[in-house]
Amino acid sequence: MNTYLSNKLKILSLIAMVLVVFIHSYIETTTNNTLMSEAIAFLQYFISQGVARVAVPIFFTISGYLYFLSYQNTTNDYIIKTKKRLKTLVLPYLLMSFFIVLCYTFILDPLFGHYINKSINIFHNSITDTLKVIFIDPLPYQLWFLRDLILLILLAPFIHYLFKFLKVYFIFILVLLWLPITSFSFYIFSNEAILLQKRKGNVYYLITLVWLLALTIKSIVNIKLGINNEISDILLKISIIMGGISIWSLYDICIKSETPSKILFTLSSYSFFIYLIHEPLLLSTFKKISNVIIRKNELFLPFFYFFNAIITIILCIIIAKGLQKYTPKLYSIITGGR
Incomplete structure (x- = not known):
């Protein structure tokens, strides 16, 4: 991996992370069939249910590349890589999942239990439910990505052999099953020869325009038919593929220097x-x-949609800097040594 690709993966990870925050920043609202209401709905659909949906495939692609970089497909290599992921993936997953359970049990549930949609109290719930919410269905729902990534890493030799023997047919099967955000992007697009290519030219501008057009149509369909409908599903799949290519190539077009x-x-x-x-x-x-303010005046929704996401990102960085300064060892453990 050269310096350009290394830096590119870091910046794309940041972009994808910002997009993930905007996915979760989506504010539920009722469309009143007024022009303003539909415009607000379009804004959220276009960003949270459109542009931002390329984030997860980008993360899986980067994770797959980093895993299969110098992959030897030997038992010893598999053990070494798996041990390393215990620190970088499993430990952060368990620490954050357990920490949030403790927060809900000792702080949030006693004080704000009536206002929380999903909660757990280890003193009130069964051991089975508590273990499930720590290991399988964590309260920090974004951890599903780490959970699935850990599973994919455990299955890495199996995925490798499938691709080795089935080759192009394996890709075809994955496309039919529509798994672009798991095994598909995790393994297929982790090929270094594919990632090292710089993508510039008019064709990538065209792909970007098609992507934005597909998202525009999809957002309009969402307003008229809701999120769950066959047309939106098809357009979403098309837009994810187009969006991944667009963001990957736009980096090459916009970032001129190696650093x-x-x-x-x-x-x-x-x-x-x-x-x-x-x-x-x-x-x-x-x-x-x-939401307290938005219920009184829906016009505030666009402001809070962006404000909530931005202030959350800023606070996360402030907390990170504080931990790095005062408890660097703890920060290193939480982030898996990153």
Whole structure:
């Protein structure tokens, strides 16, 4: 991996993380069939249910590339890589999941239990429910990505052999099953030869325009038919593929130098920490507070939609900097040594 690709992966991780926060920043609202109401709905659909949906495939692609970089497909290599992921993936997953359970049990549930949609108290719930919410269905719902990534890593040799023997047929099967955000992007697009290519030219501008057009149509369909409908599902799948190619190529077009701006590079180091802590304590809290105002006047929704996401990201970075300064060892453990 050369310096350009290394920096590119870091910046794209930051961009994808910001998009994930905007996915979760989506504010439920009732469309009143007025022009203003539909415009607000379009804004959220276009960003949270459109542009931002490329974030997860980007994360899986980057994770797959980093895993299969120098992959030997030997038992010893598999053991070494798996042990390393215990520190970088499993430990942060368990720590954050358990920490949030403790927060809900000793702080949130006693004080704000009536206002919380999903809660757990280890003194009131069964051991089975508590273990499930720590290991399988964590309260910080964004951890599903780490959970699935851990599973994919455990299955890496199996995925490798499938691709080795089935080759192009394996890709075809995955496309039919529509798994672009799991095994598909995790393994297929992790090929270094594909990622090292710089994508510039008019064709990528065209792909970007098609992507934005598909998202525009999809957002309009969402307003008329709701999120769950076959047309939106098809357009979403098309837009995810187009969007991934667009963002990947737009980086090559926009970033001229091998090393990006120092600010972006510094912020990119906090991507994983933002991922870990932005939900449910920060962003959900801001959404609940802003909903009090939005119920009185829907015109405030666009402001809070952006404000909640931005202030959450800023707070995550401030917390990260504080931990790095006063408890660097703890920060390193939480982030898996990142």
